[in-house]
Structure formats: structure tokens, C-alpha cells
Amino acid sequence: MAEILLYRRKLTAPINGSNLSADEHERAARLRFADARQRFIAARATLRAVLGQHTGIAPDRLVFATGAFGKPVLAGLENPPHFNLSHSGDLVLIAIADRPVGVDVETRRPLDSMAQMIDLAFTDTERAALASLNGADRSAAFFDLWTRKEAVTKARGDGFRLVKTFSLPVGGPAGTQAAVSLDESVYLVRTVMIGADYAAAVALEAHADETLDLQLRVG
Numbered sequence: 001m002a003e004i005l006l007y008r009r010k011l012t013a014p015i016n017g018s019n020l021s022a023d024e025h026e027r028a029a030r031l032r033f034a035d036a037r038q039r040f041i042a043a044r045a046t047l048r049a050v051l052g053q054h055t056g057i058a059p060d061r062l063v064f065a066t067g068a069f070g071k072p073v074l075a076g077l078e079n080p081p082h083f084n085l086s087h088s089g090d091l092v093l094i095a096i097a098d099r100p101v102g103v104d105v106e107t108r109r110p111l112d113s114m115a116q117m118i119d120l121a122f123t124d125t126e127r128a129a130l131a132s133l134n135g136a137d138r139s140a141a142f143f144d145l146w147t148r149k150e151a152v153t154k155a156r157g158d159g160f161r162l163v164k165t166f167s168l169p170v171g172g173p174a175g176t177q178a179a180v181s182l183d184e185s186v187y188l189v190r191t192v193m194i195g196a197d198y199a200a201a202v203a204l205e206a207h208a209d210e211t212l213d214l215q216l217r218v219g
Helices: 022-029 034-055 114-121 124-131 135-156 160-165
Strands: 002-010 064-066 072-074 082-088 091-097 101-107 177-182 185-191 198-206 212-218
Touching: 002 034, 002 198, 022 034, 034 082, 034 091, 072 082, 082 135, 091 101, 091 198, 101 135, 114 124, 114 135, 114 160, 124 135, 135 160, 135 177, 135 185, 135 198, 185 212, 198 212
Parallel strands: 002 212, 082 101
Antiparallel strands: 002 091, 064 072, 082 091, 101 198, 177 185, 185 198
16 A cells, blocks of 8 residues: 545635745745735645644754755655645645655646647547547546646656656546556556546556555645
8 A cells, every 4th residue: 555645725824934944935026926926835834834744843944955857855854755746726735655756736727728738748649538528528637637647747756758758548437546657667646536626636656556545634
């Protein structure tokens, strides 16, 4: 069994961000719109609070570093937890595990650029499966597939450049688990049901015969 703790939090409650670093405050200040700044601050403050619970370290004393492709990691700790964050609309999702993990959430919405995004990110097999669907079914399948592929690339930590190197099933029952092999690693991925207005997925480096045990914690 491969466990992922998934924290779901709303970004609408006022948060002052007192536990953020100077660098995080600078990044927030560079955002043009006030609501984007508030969501960034709320997401980072929530991440620090959750990681503080898991490490026993005060949230404002946590130090972050980045991998080769920009994925954040905790620095200065022995065997730190793996984590990943994604936010969209009014929600933030934070995934925590004992091995590389990825999470993605997207607000379901009309997209004028959907055709271009399908060409950019999906394989021939995935494009053909989407082309067989119409209207709302195609839109729903697009967001489910997009978040699943994003979750895998974020677990891998190599960035978006990998999206056309693997295919995932399109459609199917919610919560169905799929396995992706990339080089010598296997990633398990599944859709997460968090409400009709959002699509979300998690992925974890694991063995192909393991099962994802997802613990959803809502706040």
C-alpha cells in the first residue's frame, strides 16, 4: 500500500502570511492583481503550516530548496517528507508522502484554447480518445486527463517536457488507478473527486503492484 496524505483547503479566508519568508513575500509582491497575491500568500502559508505539523518544525523556520527543474523540496532535514502543491480558483491541494509525489487541480471552465492544449500535451492515442467524445463529456475528460498527466510530471520532477512520452486512459470510473513507466521508475496516478467545479489528480512513485491509499483531509 502506497499512502498519500492530501490536504484540501480554501484560499478565501484572510491569511496574513506571517510565516512566509522574505523571498515568498517578494514573489507575492510581484503579482499584479491583489486576488492573485492573496491566493499565493494563502497557499504558501497553508503549505508551511501543514509541513510544520509533519516535521515538528515551526512553519516560519522551514527552508525550501528547488530541484533541477524547479520542484520545491525541504532543505536541511534528514529524510524530509516529499510534498507537492497545486492551487486553482479558491482551492489549494497539498500532497505529502514518503516518496516523490505530484498533485494537480484545475477549475473546470470553458477553454477557447482547448484544441491547442490537446495538441501540445497529449499523445496520438489520447487525442483520438478525446476526439471520440463530444460536448460536456469531452471537456470533462480533457480536464481529468490534463490533471493526471500534470500530476505524473510533477511527481517525476522533470517538468512538462515529459507529457508526450506516456499515454494515460481517457475516461473510466473515478478513482481508477493507472501506472506509468518512465525510464526505470513507475508512477501510480488516479483522479481525486473534490467537487463538480474542479478536476484533480495525484501521482506517486511506487511499484506497479502497489495500490494508492489516499487520505483526504479537508479544512
